[in-house]
Amino acid sequence: MEVTIYPISEERIEDFLHFFDNVAFTDNKEWSGCYCQFYHFDDEQWKRQTAERNRLSAIKLIQEGRMKGYLAYFDGKPIGWCNVNDKFNFLRLVSNKELWDGTEGKTCSIVCFVIAPEYRKKGVASQILEAICNDYSNRGYEYVEAYPRKGELTNAQHYHGPMSMYKKAEFLLYRSFSHYDIVRKEL
Helix, strand or coil, X not given: CCCEEEECCHHHHHHHHHHXXXXXXXXXXXXXXXXXXXXXXXXXXXHHCCXXXXXXXXXXXXXXXXXXXXXXXXXXXXXXXXXXXXXXXXXXXXXXXXXXXXXXXXXXXXXXXXXXXXXXXXXXXXXXXXXXXXXXXXXXXXXXXXXXXXCCCCCHHHCCCCHHHHHHCCCEEEEXXXXXXXXXXXX
8 A cells, every 4th residue: 555655844734633633543532632742741741731732732843843753645635644753852752761871873763653543554654664764864863763562552552663563674672671662773
């Protein structure tokens, strides 16, 4: 299944909102208010967030160019999303000291994949991942990093992307923890 992939931009905000308002969480309503903002806040800030605040935050961050990511389209409709950015732009990652060892190099981090339920397991996330690797290598990044979770997981809990996808894309295990791994690909 071939999809068209575009980086998020002000011109694509309405598609992003349509995707999160109507498509992304039809099978997981309890996460529908995130608007991919979780990694932009620390725990204390996140406790104060509401769906409406997250929606407004996403709009503002996209307009300011501080929220990066990619929308995947099929037949002109958004069917997938990936939140990826410079690792330093995700407050939740910066505040988690187990993710830092002082030798990161210029790293972009993949924190979330959301694929419409009817398009899962059709290679959409893999195509987005390929676009990320191509684009970020052209931006002077040394690594792409992701955080696949371990164990028996639901589709929703695989929001970091499955380890199998990263292995297929030649990512290597960088660090391992009890509930997740850090995988990297040198660009």
